[in-house]
Each structure stands twice: as structure tokens, then as C-alpha cells.
Amino acid sequence: MDTKKLLVQLIGEVHMLNQKFDSVVEFGGKMLKTQEEFLQRTTKQKHTDETFKLEPDMVTLFSLPSALRKTVVALYKLGEATAEDLARETKRLRAVESSAANQLVRMGFLSKRREGRKVYFFIE
Amino acid sequence: MREKIIAIHSSRGGTGKTTIAVNLALTYAHEGLNIALLDLDFRAPSLFGVFSEGIKKPVKCWLNDFMLDRCEIGQVLIDVSDKYSLDGKLLIGLANPTIEAIRNMMGRSRAWEVAAAKKLFSVRTSIFNEMHMDCCIFDTSPGIQYSSINGVVSSDVTVIVTTLDSLDIEGVKNMLVEFYDEFEKKSVILMNKVFPQTRMWSDNERNELITKMQRVFKRPIIGVIPCYCDVLEANRDSPLIAENPSHPFLKDLQEVGKKLENI
Numbered sequence: 001m002d003t004k005k006l007l008v009q010l011i012g013e014v015h016m017l018n019q020k021f022d023s024v025v026e027f028g029g030k031m032l033k034t035q036e037e038f039l040q041r042t043t044k045q046k047h048t049d050e051t052f053k054l055e056p057d058m059v060t061l062f063s064l065p066s067a068l069r070k071t072v073v074a075l076y077k078l079g080e081a082t083a084e085d086l087a088r089e090t091k092r093l094r095a096v097e098s099s100a101a102n103q104l105v106r107m108g109f110l111s112k113r114r115e116g117r118k119v120y121f122f123i124e
Numbered sequence: 125m126r127e128k129i130i131a132i133h134s135s136r137g138g139t140g141k142t143t144i145a146v147n148l149a150l151t152y153a154h155e156g157l158n159i160a161l162l163d164l165d166f167r168a169p170s171l172f173g174v175f176s177e178g179i180k181k182p183v184k185c186w187l188n189d190f191m192l193d194r195c196e197i198g199q200v201l202i203d204v205s206d207k208y209s210l211d212g213k214l215l216i217g218l219a220n221p222t223i224e225a226i227r228n229m230m231g232r233s234r235a236w237e238v239a240a241a242k243k244l245f246s247v248r249t250s251i252f253n254e255m256h257m258d259c260c261i262f263d264t265s266p267g268i269q270y271s272s273i274n275g276v277v278s279s280d281v282t283v284i285v286t287t288l289d290s291l292d293i294e295g296v297k298n299m300l301v302e303f304y305d306e307f308e309k310k311s312v313i314l315m316n317k318v319f320p321q322t323r324m325w326s327d328n329e330r331n332e333l334i335t336k337m338q339r340v341f342k343r344p345i346i347g348v349i350p351c352y353c354d355v356l357e358a359n360r361d362s363p364l365i366a367e368n369p370s371h372p373f374l375k376d377l378q379e380v381g382k383k384l385e386n387i
Contacts (some may be wrong), residue, residue, distance in 0.1 A: 006344060039271055055234035058273040073307065076245045111127060123238060 001076065054108040056123055064109075071100040072123070080122040125157060125385045127252040131164075131262040131279035133272060135295025139285040140316040142170045143364065145263035147374060149192075150365045151381050153205065153214040157258040160201060160251050162187060162217040164275045165265040169219035173361055178207035179216075186220040188229060191240050199249045208366055215257070226259065229271075242276045248278070260354040267295075268303060276303070282311040283346065283380075283387050286317055291342065300341060312344045312381060312387065313337065317351040346387075347380040349373060 054060070056072045064072070074089040075081060081089070083098035090097060101121040104110040111124045131147040142165075149161040163171035166188060185199040203214035208214065220226075232240075251257045264275040276282050282304070286292045296313070304311050315337060319325060334345045352373050358364060365374055 017144060055238045057234045057237040058270060059237070061235065062303075062306065066308075069307065076241055076278070077248075079242075079246075123242065 012033075028060075053111070053124060056104075056109040067096075068100050068104055071097060071104060075110065075123055077119060080120050081119055086121070095115050125258050126150075126247075127258070128262045128281065129248060129262065129279040130387075131264055131275045132285060133276055133282050134285045134292070135293055135299050135304045137266045138185050138291060139287055140349075140355075141266065141285050142174065143261055144283070144285055144314065144316065144377065145261050145376050146171070146174050146363050147365050147382055148176040148384075149214060149216075149261050150208060150210070150363055151374065151378055152211040153208070153212040154261060154365070155381075156211040158213040158256065160215045160217065160255070160260040162247070162262050162273050163219040164262050166191075166219050167226055167265055167269075169226075170326045171210060171216060171263060172218045172221045174270050174363055175202075175218070176361055177289050177329070178204040179218075183218060183220075186225065187217045188225050190217070191229075191243055193239070193243070197247055198255070201255075202268045208363070213257070215255070224237070232356050233362070235255075237274075240241040240270070243280045244274045250350045251281065268299065273303070276309060277307055280310065281384065282309055283313055283314050283384070284343075285314045287316055296341060300343065307370060310387070312346040312384075313341050315348045316371055317356075318348050319350055346383050347376060349376045349380075 041066075056064075061069045061072055061102050070090050070092075071086060074086050078085055080090060084099060085092050086097035086101060087094040101110060101112070105112050105121070109123075112119055112121045114120075130148075132141050132148075145161065149159045153159045164187070172183070179202050183202070185195040187200050189195045190197050190200045197217070200217045201237050202218070203213065203215055205213045210313050247260065251260050254350070260273040262279055264272040266272065284296055284299070286296045300311070303309075315333070318333070330348060333348060337345050350372075352371070352384050355364060355371070359368065364371060368374075
């Protein structure tokens with residue numbers, strides 16, 4: 001008799017446990033969905049940031065510091081260039097050109113692409 | 125002279141820029157050099173008028189079309205060497221003078237201006253490497269606007285033409301500080317329309333003026349050309365050098381050309 005009562009109680013508790021598991025799974029699912037949406041949003045934002053571009057037209061160049069302006073003008077002349085090519089054109093150090101060109105990329109004025117070990121800067 | 129782009133610029137209109145660009149190009153070509161002359165003044169094109177007798181019409185490709193990516197620079201350039209019996213070659217690139225074309229070049233987007241600047245920079249490769257020209261002359265628009273800035277920045281040396289008018293002088297001074305210095309561009313000053321032709325001036329007077337102006341502009345003065353009334357009155361539908369090859373204006377310009385070769 002006691003055993004039967006014990007079994008009924010046990011089944012009841014397993015049933016409750018199942019319900020709790022279902023709630024956890026449902027909650028977890030919702031959390032995952034939210035997380036997924038968040039990740040999608042941030043990836044999209046990052047993508048937008050990466051493709052955000054400004055036009056380095058000649059009038060805009062007036063507002064740039066002369067050190068950066070020189071790099072853009074050299075790129076207009078060369079078309080596409082590595083920091084080394086830029087340094088040859090501007091007669092400045094390669095490190096100076098690399099820093100200027102990367103800053104211009106971050107500002108959205110230039111783009112860059114990698115080919116093997118070389119990085120080419122260009123005006124889009 | 126090897127592969128040099130010379131831009132002819134001014135702070136305001138009416139300084140004689142086009143007359144200088146045209147006759148300098150013809151002077152060089154008479155001396156046997158191969159020259160390309162491009163009209164970069166898309167707002168007030170003049171070269172079509174000056175060379176109208178020497179070209180076949182209608183013009184198939186304008187410089188506007190090249191800037192708008194509708195044709196190659198080679199299709200734009202017209203050879204006028206035979207018309208003027210030149211020892212060298214003279215190729216001209218004309219800007220379209222119709223109102224529709226002028227309007228079409230105005231108020232374009234910044235993205236387009238970037239593409240236009242790239243196009244103008246690409247001219248160097250085509251003209252020197254493919255067409256084997258010795259020199260290219262840009263007749264730019266006056267003041268600071270996209271086409272003139274693009275022309276000056278893509279050139280090797282700029283000749284800034286100014287008169288003794290105080291507004292011209294102030295304009296050039298401002299331009300030198302706010303544009304030429306900022307872009308570290310090599311430039312020289314050409315004084316034009318100086319004194320009436322009737323006034324005889326001594327070498328001392330001339331040198332004093334040059335010294336004074338060099339102090340004002342802090343740039344070399346490459347020439348001082350007097351104001352010749354007959355040049356101002358001349359019919360402008362033909363180059364002066366074709367009409368009156370012994371004119372003293374051209375002698376002055378020849379000297380300017382020689383100095384430019386060494387810059």
C-alpha cells in the first residue's frame with residue numbers, strides 16, 4: 001500500500017520535473033533566439049561600418065591634415081599602391097605612409113585589399 | 125622638355141589665360157615638340173572657338189565625354205598640326221561649349237568628382253606613355269573649383285597668370301596660401317597685360333617690378349608681358365601666332381616657354 005502511494009507521489013514529481021524542464025527549454029530557446037537576433041544585428045552593424053565610405057574629392061581634401069592629403073594625392077597619381085609605393089612617390093618613410101593610409105582607411109576615405117603579403121590601398 | 129604637365133591658372137577671369145595657353149602650345153609645337161592642349165574650363169569653354177577653323181565638325185568626342193567615361197582620351201584629341209604647319213605635333217582636347225553640356229558638368233556629386241579627378245590623373249599615362257607627347261598644357265578655369273583644382277593638382281607645374289589689378293593680386297595671394305601651399309604645388313607667376321604698350325620702360329623699371337612682385341607672391345616671376353592693345357582687340361577665332369607670327373607678345377611668350385622647360 002505504502003509502495004503504491006510512494007509510486008504515485010514519484011510519478012507526480014517526475015511530471016512536475018518534466019514541466020520544469022519544458023519551461024527551461026522554452027526559456028532557453030527564447031534566449032537563443034534573442035542572442036541570434038543580437039548577433040545578426042551586430043554583424044550587420046559591423047558590416048555597415050566596414051563599407052562606410054567618404055569621397056576624397058579635391059574640395060574635401062582641403063579639410064584634411066596636409067600629411068594625410070599628400071597620401072591621397074599620391075594615390076590619385078598611382079591608382080593603387082602599397083605603403084612602399086606611396087613612400088617612393090611622396091619621398092617619406094614607408095612607416096609614415098602605412099600609418100597615414102591606414103588612418104585614411106579608418107576614416108572611410110580609402111579602401112585596401114590584401115594580395116599575399118602585400119596590402120594595396122586605393123580610392124574607391 | 126620631357127613629359128611635363130603645365131597648368132595655366134588664374135584667380136579671376138580675363139587675365140589672358142587662354143591666349144597664353146594656346147600660343148604657348150603653338151610656340152612649343154613650332155619648335156618641334158609634341159604637345160597636347162586640353163580645355164579644362166568646362167563652365168566657359170574657349171578652345172573650340174579659337175580652333176574652330178582648324179577642325180572638322182561636328183566634333184565626335186569632347187573632353188566632357190572623356191570625363192563622363194563615354195570615350196577614351198585618344199578619341200577626344202584632334203590633331204591640328206597640319207593646319208598650322210607645325211614641326212612638332214599639336215593635339216587639342218576641346219570642352220563642349222553648348223549650354224546643355226555646361227549645365228551637365230555643373231553640380232555633380234562628390235563621388236563623380238572623385239572619378240573625374242582619377243580620369244584627369246590617368247591622362248598622364250595615356251599622353252606620355254601611349255601617345256609619346258613631350259608636354260601637356262591644361263587651360264583651366266579661373267579660381268577654386270573642381271575642374272581647376274583637379275587640373276592644378278594633377279599637373280607638374282602651374283603658371284598663374286595675373287595682371288597688376290589689385291583684385292587679381294589679392295586673389296592670387298590668397299590662392300597661393302590657401303591652395304598651392306596646402307597642396308605643395310610647384311607654381312610660377314606670369315604677369316600679363318602690364319602697362320600700356322605705348323609706355324617704354326627701362327630694364328631697371330622692369331627688374332624693380334619683378335623684385336617687388338616676387339616679394340608679394342613669394343614665387344618666381346617667370347615673365348612680364350606688356351599689355352598689347354592689338355592682342356586684346358584681335359579676333360579670337362584664330363590663334364595669334366597664326367595671324368601674326370612676328371608679334372612681340374609671342375617673343376615674350378617664347379622666353380616664358382624656355383624658362384618653363386627648365387623648371
